[in-house]
Amino acid sequence: MKALDGIKILDFTHVQSGPTCTQLLAWFGADVLKVERPGVGDATRKQLVDVPGADSLYFTMLNHNKRSIELNSKNETGKEVLTRLIEECDVLVENFAPGALDRMGFSWERIQEINPRIIMASVKGFGPGKYEDCKVYENVAQCAGGAASTTGFLDGPPLVTGAQIGDSGTGLHLALGIMTALFQRERTGRGQKVLAPMQDGVLNLCRVKLRDQQRLDAGPLKEYSQFGEGIPFGEATPRAGNDSGGGQPGRILKCKGWETDPNAYTYFITQAAVWEPICDVIGKPEWKTAEGYATPPERLDKLNEIFGAIEEWTMTKTKFEVMDICNPLNIPVGPILSTKELIEDEGLRATGTIVDVDHPERGTYASVGCPIKLSDSPVDVTRSPLLGEHTVEILRDVLGYEGEALQAVIESGAVGEAQKTAAE
Incomplete structure (x- = not known):
């Protein structure tokens, strides 16, 4: 048994922040149903392609252990299928632009009507306020969350870090929020909204810099090199x-x-x-x-x-x-390990932190496995799904469509042309 066996996740996420969250839940045993645009799918499938004709590493390394269903939510039959998915799932995760679900006809109020126990978890760039409608990407989040202003050398410009603290960091925060909401639901029987703004997630990871900002009121930060060099401090925590x-x-x-x-x-x-x-x-x-x-x-x-x-x-x-x-x-010392050294590290491979994954289109590739180890919930990393690979399976086994009803959904155009062949 795995920790999240029996939990169904309706995954409306794309790119990195949301998929990081849902992949972690999938590793712990949740059945993650990734909803993708028919014929197109997650944009990262075709971004930074290194093997022609195959899904990119950008996509595969963020979507392990999931099932893919193609679904056109603007199609009337597609709306019907989506409604039934909401009825069946425990959690809906999305990182659309603000207001996208409302425009699809699935506001939080409507989702609650369909399934009062569902948890709706969202990644947004900013929380409520004057910037809440702004688009945010990794480096923007690092800059808006305080990381860039405190990274780099004193005589140089602000720098972003190579760690994806805006995208993947926020995905990890969202996963914690989802698990907390699931735990509370066991007591109340009710679902709730979970919000993880990227700015907030980066800021949480920069808390020691906010600590130092307040310490400045009491005098210079003596552990900073500039103190020993006699360089005055300004009004904000320096690089x-x-x-x-x-x-x-x-x-x-x-x-x-x-x-x-x-x-x-x-x-x-x-x-x-x-x-x-x-x-x-x-x-x-x-x-x-x-x-x-x-x-x-x-x-x-x-x-x-x-x-x-x-x-x-x-x-x-x-x-x-x-x-x-x-x-x-x-x-206390530590080597500066390159990505090549890490990917070849025997210790990381022995613990499953670095894994080799077989893929039908691109062959074997190395990926990061689950960074969290549970003694009673082992993680087996399985490959990412092909676009729409599990559409018919989900319609049949999760939603109960069969016979003429299943064929009607397939013929409606709501689930992609490829599914016509798959169902025959």
Whole structure:
């Protein structure tokens, strides 16, 4: 048995934020019915295509373990099918532009009439307010949520991060909201709306920067490198390069081979508790007791010198040798792992965090598996569905259409031309 066995998800999502959410629910056992435009499907099926004639990795890596039904919700028969899907499902998830469901004739009030127990979960760019009708994409969310203004170096422009904290991050927040609403429904018997704005999700992940914004009222942020360098602080939390956000000085430092390998670097934290082992490792034992070096406050104006000395040492070691030497001494370090190294990592493959998936059109590809491990709900990652692959199956097995009624739906044009052949 899997954790969400018996839960049906009506998946009206596309691109990344919504599919991230519904894929996670599918991994935990929910039956996710992905509704797609006949003949077209999710736009990402044909975006960034690397294998001609096959669904893109953009689509396949966000839609594992789902079933696909083609459905034209503007068609009268399509509206009938959608109504029956709403009756049968526990959750409807959508990331349409604001107002799209209303224009289809399925407002929240109408959806509640059809199924008072259903949960309607939505990703939007912004919450209620002056920006609620604006379109938002990944990088826009990072900028509007506070990530970009606090990312980068002090003397450079704001930067977005390579992690998809706007799209995938919001999808994870939405999944938590859905699970919470399902739990509450067990007590109340009622469904409810769940909203996860992308701006809010990014802001939640930037909470330490809002912490620092308020700390500015009490004086400069001493753990930021600019304090030790005598650079004044402004009115807002500044960009801090690769400083550690937890109050312990940290930097990214070059390792052996950095001249040719763009990822031959390590992250090194000069944690106060292990200052003496650090001094021994880098050949500076005198710093353990020297005036100006012995305590963390004394070292704040010497961080460039200290990290310079540490980097002279790390440049003589590979990033993995740095790990091997420092970890037994409890010195916090971490290699800068490339995407190639991650995709080949034996440990990540052993735990199912990186998996190989077979696909009938594109062959075998590597993907990220479920990042959350439940001891009693193992995850088997299955391939993403072909467009409309399960249309007839869903009509028959989920909605109970059969015989002439099933044929009438297929002939109506509500579920795509390909289904005529599939049903014969």
